[in-house]
Amino acid sequence: MSSTSSQIGSGSYSTVTVKGSVAYKTFTRDFVGGKREFEALKVIYTRCSPGAVFFVLKPIAFCEQDNDIEAAFENEVIRPAVGTYLEDTKSPTIPMERISDIPDALKAELGELLGVKPDEAAKIRICLLGIGRNDAESASKSTVNLTNVLLTADMYTKLAVQSKTIHLPPIEQIASGIGEMVSRIHWKAGYDANDIKFVMGGNGNGGIKLYVIDFNLVRTIIFFYLEGIH
Numbered sequence: 001m002s003s004t005s006s007q008i009g010s011g012s013y014s015t016v017t018v019k020g021s022v023a024y025k026t027f028t029r030d031f032v033g034g035k036r037e038f039e040a041l042k043v044i045y046t047r048c049s050p051g052a053v054f055f056v057l058k059p060i061a062f063c064e065q066d067n068d069i070e071a072a073f074e075n076e077v078i079r080p081a082v083g084t085y086l087e088d089t090k091s092p093t094i095p096m097e098r099i100s101d102i103p104d105a106l107k108a109e110l111g112e113l114l115g116v117k118p119d120e121a122a123k124i125r126i127c128l129l130g131i132g133r134n135d136a137e138s139a140s141k142s143t144v145n146l147t148n149v150l151l152t153a154d155m156y157t158k159l160a161v162q163s164k165t166i167h168l169p170p171i172e173q174i175a176s177g178i179g180e181m182v183s184r185i186h187w188k189a190g191y192d193a194n195d196i197k198f199v200m201g202g203n204g205n206g207g208i209k210l211y212v213i214d215f216n217l218v219r220t221i222i223f224f225y226l227e228g229i230h
């Protein structure tokens, strides 16, 4: 089955395009962090995701500029559609699992909360959970764009209370899930959580699912302070 690709996001170092069930994070040609993010993602996915409140997206492969494709996990076959996409891309790229859009009913409810028209609300894809912020005024200005809506703690709580269609976990569960994931990334994977993002997307089945994304700036932790402690 063929599907069209659409650019869902762009950051300082990359653009993210989705096609079918795969998201492709493509780095600016000279950015070496692509390979580093790939290595971190493999470790964090394997060690931190099972059983956590926030899921880590499974990486599929890393493709260097010269089109050398390295599979993320041994013995996993890379689908032809992914191979074809990577061959056409001239920059380092990580194909990974895609975050589904939040359900349509939730888009409509969130659109009402944001005061946007229904056709604009339909463009919402995912929500960035900025629950450390609580300034709705600055949040509405800093809504990254309509495809990536930034939810402060207040906005999330309002949405959770008002939503008649989707059950959203209480904010306390979101906060403890974030703490759990930062701790797992630290202790199980050996990375800090520099610049990672917590996101609410769809589960592809009418509900929502929570994800942690963006590992291009995480740094390895040297557990030097454990030495000498008896």
Ligand SMILES: Nc1ncnc2c1ncn2[C@@H]1O[C@H](COP(=O)(O)OP(=O)(O)OP(=O)(O)O)[C@@H](O)[C@H]1O
Residues within 6 Å of the ligand: 008, 009, 010, 011, 012, 013, 014, 015, 016, 018, 023, 025, 057, 096, 097, 098, 099, 100, 126, 148, 195, 197, 213, 214, 215, 216
């Ligand atoms: N697997 C994915 N599925 C769907 N959308 C994604 C996926 N990964 C990233 N995105 C979207 O692309 C945006 C940019 O991704 P990401 O934060 O990883 O890029 P970045 O270049 O590292 O950004 P930044 O400059 O903020 O560090 C995200 O906010 C999100 O909307």
Ligand SMILES: [Mg+2]
Residues within 6 Å of the ligand: 011, 195, 214, 215, 216, 217
């Ligand atoms: Mg980043």
